[in-house]
Amino acid sequence: MKTLYVCTELFPLLKTGGLADVGAALPAALQAEGCDVRMLLPAFAGIAAGVQVDGPALPLPQTGGPAVAHALRPAPVLLPGRVTATGQRVYLLEAPALYQRPGGPYLDAGGHEWHDNAARFALLCWAAAALGCGGDASWQPDVVHAHDWHAGLVPVYLQLLAGAQPRPATVFTVHNLAYQGVFPAATLSELGLPPALFRMDGVEFHGRLSFMKAGLQFADAITTVSPRYAREIMTPEQGCGLDGVLRYRADHVSGILNGVDYAVWNPATDPLIDAHFEHDRMTGKAFAKQALQRELGLEARPDALLFSAVTRLSEQKGLHLVPAVLDALVAGGGQLVVLGSGDADIEAALRDATGRHPGQTVLRVGYDEALAHRIMAAADVVLVPSRFEPCGLTQLYGLRYGALPLVHAVGGLADTVTDCTLEALADGSASGFVFHDFTVDGLGAALRRAFALHRRPADWAAVQRHAMQLRFDWRDAARTYCRLYQQLLDRTA
Numbered sequence: 001m002k003t004l005y006v007c008t009e010l011f012p013l014l015k016t017g018g019l020a021d022v023g024a025a026l027p028a029a030l031q032a033e034g035c036d037v038r039m040l041l042p043a044f045a046g047i048a049a050g051v052q053v054d055g056p057a058l059p060l061p062q063t064g065g066p067a068v069a070h071a072l073r074p075a076p077v078l079l080p081g082r083v084t085a086t087g088q089r090v091y092l093l094e095a096p097a098l099y100q101r102p103g104g105p106y107l108d109a110g111g112h113e114w115h116d117n118a119a120r121f122a123l124l125c126w127a128a129a130a131l132g133c134g135g136d137a138s139w140q141p142d143v144v145h146a147h148d149w150h151a152g153l154v155p156v157y158l159q160l161l162a163g164a165q166p167r168p169a170t171v172f173t174v175h176n177l178a179y180q181g182v183f184p185a186a187t188l189s190e191l192g193l194p195p196a197l198f199r200m201d202g203v204e205f206h207g208r209l210s211f212m213k214a215g216l217q218f219a220d221a222i223t224t225v226s227p228r229y230a231r232e233i234m235t236p237e238q239g240c241g242l243d244g245v246l247r248y249r250a251d252h253v254s255g256i257l258n259g260v261d262y263a264v265w266n267p268a269t270d271p272l273i274d275a276h277f278e279h280d281r282m283t284g285k286a287f288a289k290q291a292l293q294r295e296l297g298l299e300a301r302p303d304a305l306l307f308s309a310v311t312r313l314s315e316q317k318g319l320h321l322v323p324a325v326l327d328a329l330v331a332g333g334g335q336l337v338v339l340g341s342g343d344a345d346i347e348a349a350l351r352d353a354t355g356r357h358p359g360q361t362v363l364r365v366g367y368d369e370a371l372a373h374r375i376m377a378a379a380d381v382v383l384v385p386s387r388f389e390p391c392g393l394t395q396l397y398g399l400r401y402g403a404l405p406l407v408h409a410v411g412g413l414a415d416t417v418t419d420c421t422l423e424a425l426a427d428g429s430a431s432g433f434v435f436h437d438f439t440v441d442g443l444g445a446a447l448r449r450a451f452a453l454h455r456r457p458a459d460w461a462a463v464q465r466h467a468m469q470l471r472f473d474w475r476d477a478a479r480t481y482c483r484l485y486q487q488l489l490d491r492t493a
Contacts, residue, residue, distance in 0.1 A: 003141055013051075016106070018393045019147065023039070040090070047092070078136070098123065121211065122191045128157070133167065144170050170221070172219035174222065177233050202214075223253070224255045225255070226257050226415045232410065232411060256484075260400065267377055274287065284377075289378040301335070308379035315387065332451050337361075338364065341365050381398075382395065382398035384405055385408050389411040392407075395412075402468050420453055420463060425462075
C-alpha cells in the first residue's frame with residue numbers, strides 16, 4: 001500500500017511542536033507494517049539541509065490550483081530524495097520565495113503570521129494533489145494522509161484535479177483544532193478554488209475561508225490523535241466552531257492515540273542525559289536530579305519534590321495557572337523548572353513568580369531539546385495542566401522517565417494517565433495525578449496530592465515503577481492506521 005504523508009515539520013530537522021515528533025515516528029512505524037510511505041514537505045531551510053535529493057525535479061500541473069504555482073519564478077518543483085539520517089523517502093516542495101525565509105515556518109521574526117500563508121500552504125496541498133494524480137510516473141499513492149490545517153486543502157484539490165478519474169483515498173488528521181488556517185474570502189480565487197465551494201457545506205467559515213474545515217468536509221476519513229479528543233471536538237466547548245461539521249461527519253471520525261518513539265525517549269539509553277536508569281535501577285535518576293539542580297542553580301536538595309514544565313507558554317497549556325500556585329509549591333518543599341516560550345504576559349508572570357524564589361524555581365525561555373531530556377530525567381513530576389490537549393506527548397515522556405504526570409482530565413491526557421486514587425493505588429494502575437476543575441484551586445489540590453504521595457516513599461516508588469513500564473508504542477497506532485487505509489481502499493474497490 002502506497003501512502004503519501006503530507007505535513008510541514010519533521011524532527012529533528014524542523015520542530016515547533018509535537019507535529020514534528022509524529023512526522024519522525026509515524027511514517028517509520030507505517031513502513032514497518034508494510035506501507036510504502038513517502039513524505040511531502042515544504043523545502044524549509046532546516047528540512048532541505050537534512051535531505052539528499054536523488055532524482056530529477058518533477059513539475060507541478062501547468063493549469064489549475066493556486067495562482068502562486070504559475071506566477072513564481074523559478075517555478076515550484078518537487079524534488080525526490082531521502083532524509084540523510086534515516087533514509088525516509090521524501091518529496092521536497094522547492095519554492096525558495098515561499099519557504100526560504102528568516103523566522104519560523106509559520107511566523108516571521110517578529111512573531112506575526114506570514115502575510116501569504118494561505119498561498120504557501122495551498123501550494124503544498126496542490127503538490128500533494130499532483131502526486132496523487134500521477135505527478136511522479138514511478139510512484140503513485142493509494143492513500144494521501146494530510147496533517148493539520150496546513151494540509152487541509154489536499155482532499156479538495158485532489159477532487160478538482162482528478163475530476164471523474166479515480167483518485168487516492170484521503171485521510172485528514174487533526175492535531176489541534178484550535179489552529180484552523182482561516183483567511184479572507186477573497187483568498188478563494190487566489191487559490192484557484194471555484195466559487196461554488198464557498199458555502200456552508202464547503203470551505204466557508206463565518207464568511208471566511210477555512211483550511212481546517214476543508215479537510216473536515218472533504219476527506220474520506222478524519223482522525224484525531226486520541227480517542228477522547230475525537231469525542232470532545234464534537235461538543236461546543238471544544239469544537240472551536242466546527243463541532244457541527246464534525247457531528248455531521250461523525251461516522252467518518254475516529255481517534256487514534258499518538259505514540260512515543262522509544263528509540264529517542266528512553267532513560268536507559270538516552271545520549272542526552274548524564275546517567276541512565278530504568279524502573280528497576282533508579283540510581284541514575286537521583287544523579288540526574290542532582291546534576292540538574294547544580295546546572296540550573298537550584299538548591300541541592302535530594303528530598304525536594306522537583307516539578308517541571310516543558311511546554312509552550314500559553315493559556316491552552318494552562319501555564320497561566322502556575323504563578324498562582326508557586327508560593328504554595330515552594331512552601332511545601334518543592335522546586336520548579338519551566339522550559340518554554342510563547343505568550344509574553346505568561347512569560348512575564350512566570351518570571352516574576354520564579355524571581356521570588358531564587359534557588360527553588362527557575363524559568364528558561366526558549367527551546368532546547370537536550371535540556372528538555374535532562375529535565376525529564378531529573379523531574380519527579382511533570383506538569384501538563386492544559387485547558388485542552390488533543391493528545392500530548394510530554395506526559396508520555398514523563399511516564400517513561402519516572403516523572404509522574406500531573407494533568408487536567410482532557411483529551412489524550414485523560415486517555416493516558418490514571419489518577420492516584422486509593423482504588424488505583426490498590427490495584428496498581430495509578431500513574432499520575434489528574435484534576436478535573438480547570439482553576440487555580442483544581443491545580444493546587446492536585447499539587448497537594450502529589451506532596452502527600454511523596455511522603456509515602458513505598459507507594460511513590462510503586463507508582464513510578466508502574467508508570468515507567470507503560471508503553472504507548474507507535475506500532476499500535478500504525479496498525480490502526482493501516483486498517484483504516486485498507487477499509488477506505490476496500491470501499492472503492
